[in-house]
Amino acid sequence: MKILVLNSGSSSVKYRLFDDGTTIAKGLIERIGESGGDASDHTEALQHVMESVNLDGLGAVGHRVVHGGTEFSDATVVDDTVATTIENLIPLAPLHNPAALSGIEVARKLLPDVPQVAVFDTAFHQSIDPAGVTYAIDADLADRWQIRRYGFHGTSHAYVARETAALLGLPATSAKVITLHLGNGASACAVSGGRSAATSMGMSPQSGLVMGTRSGDIDPTVIFHLHRVAGLPLDEIERSLTRFAGLQGLTGDNDMRTIQQRRDKGDPAATLAFDVYTRRIREYIGTYLAILGGADAITFTAGVGENAPAVRAAALQGLSPLGIEIDPERNNRGDRIISPDGAPVTVCVIPTDEEAEIARQVAEKLTT
Ligand SMILES: Nc1ncnc2c1ncn2[C@@H]1O[C@H](COP(=O)(O)OP(=O)(O)O)[C@@H](O)[C@H]1O
Numbered sequence: 001m002k003i004l005v006l007n008s009g010s011s012s013v014k015y016r017l018f019d020d021g022t023t024i025a026k027g028l029i030e031r032i033g034e035s036g037g038d039a040s041d042h043t044e045a046l047q048h049v050m051e052s053v054n055l056d057g058l059g060a061v062g063h064r065v066v067h068g069g070t071e072f073s074d075a076t077v078v079d080d081t082v083a084t085t086i087e088n089l090i091p092l093a094p095l096h097n098p099a100a101l102s103g104i105e106v107a108r109k110l111l112p113d114v115p116q117v118a119v120f121d122t123a124f125h126q127s128i129d130p131a132g133v134t135y136a137i138d139a140d141l142a143d144r145w146q147i148r149r150y151g152f153h154g155t156s157h158a159y160v161a162r163e164t165a166a167l168l169g170l171p172a173t174s175a176k177v178i179t180l181h182l183g184n185g186a187s188a189c190a191v192s193g194g195r196s197a198a199t200s201m202g203m204s205p206q207s208g209l210v211m212g213t214r215s216g217d218i219d220p221t222v223i224f225h226l227h228r229v230a231g232l233p234l235d236e237i238e239r240s241l242t243r244f245a246g247l248q249g250l251t252g253d254n255d256m257r258t259i260q261q262r263r264d265k266g267d268p269a270a271t272l273a274f275d276v277y278t279r280r281i282r283e284y285i286g287t288y289l290a291i292l293g294g295a296d297a298i299t300f301t302a303g304v305g306e307n308a309p310a311v312r313a314a315a316l317q318g319l320s321p322l323g324i325e326i327d328p329e330r331n332n333r334g335d336r337i338i339s340p341d342g343a344p345v346t347v348c349v350i351p352t353d354e355e356a357e358i359a360r361q362v363a364e365k366l367t368t
């Protein structure tokens with residue numbers, strides 16, 4: 001089956017065209033809406049995509065949708081009701097759901113006879129126990145306003161956990177894997193037997209690890225303080241915590257490559273940011289070892305996880321008493337397995353492939 005996968009981000013659209021699982025075309029439209037960018041808005045971006053690939057015989061379009069609430073635990077064919085649900089969830093994923101929705105709207109308009117299938121970042125985490133998704137706040141308020149942990153990057157965590165089990169020759173149904181998706185957004189996940197048991201992002205993709213422009217975990221009182229004492233309007237606080245926090249907030253740069261170059265030259269802000277970023281990863285590894293009762297493997301993935309040996313080494317520093325060690329040569333080469341032979345916990349680097357996983361789930365949805 002020929003499947004077009006769209007991964008619409010806040011300022012970019014990644015697309016891949018698959019034919020029976022093989023990539024036959026792909027591309028990236030960047031800096032949407034910026035001066036000198038590839039397109040003035042998502043509609044124009046998608047029009048470019050449709051014009052540049054041969055869509056004859058297209059069987060489906062698969063869309064990455066970040067927030068699916070509790071409604072969806074599987075790939076879902078989009079109808080008006082599904083589109084409305086995605087729209088209603090915009091307040092919980094303000095950087096992500098609007099882009100996915102415009103992708104869906106444009107694709108439905110331009111390809112009205114082709115099934116549109118949404119694959120949700122949240123779906124994989126629907127397996128987490130109630131105790132792992134419930135915030136200890138007023139239960140009536142939480143219930144009324146759907147306040148709970150949802151978790152994100154599920155497509156990526158599911159994919160790399162499965163690939164890790166395969167690499168180690170472990171049955172996917174029993175492997176215990178801690179997956180670290182370190183991209184622009186970043187999250188950790190404890191995967192037990194192929195099911196998500198815990199994850200670091202929460203109601204929105206804002207909590208947990210330190211990210212390119214997002215803070216990760218903070219005390220919620222920071223928001224009251226910035227509002228009441230510093231006098232900042234709520235919209236401005238949200239903007240600050242989602243777009244001007246994380247590495248960006250600590251250094252003025254959101255790209256880990258730049259942070260590393262500055263750190264290598266002894267820049268104190270970049271050094272601190274690197275330490276905050278890698279320490280937070282280590283804190284979550286400790287948490288998830290406790291949740292899983294030990295782990296067979298720890299797997300790094302996404303832009304930073306796949307390409308930054310120094311981040312991997314720093315994140316796992318001092319963990320050898322827990323059986324977690326890195327072989328520096330393997331780490332610097334970026335081998336698939338970067339722990340020494342015979343180490344109790346295997347440390348892996350596995351490139352994520354959200355688009356291939358989306359295509360796989362779309363094909364499965366439409367053929368079974
Ligand atoms: N060689 C590298 N060393 C360190 N970080 C890198 C390297 N290459 C890419 N990155 C980081 O990866 C991030 C993007 O990751 P990616 O998974 O592509 O993000 P997303 O899909 O969320 O946009 C960049 O912001 C950059 O910081």
Ligand SMILES: CC(=O)OP(=O)(O)O
Nearest residue numbers: 152153183184185205
């Ligand atoms: C959910 C999320 O944070 O996605 P991304 O990493 O693509 O921003």
Ligand SMILES: [Mg+2]
Nearest residue numbers: 183184185302
């Ligand atoms: Mg990403």
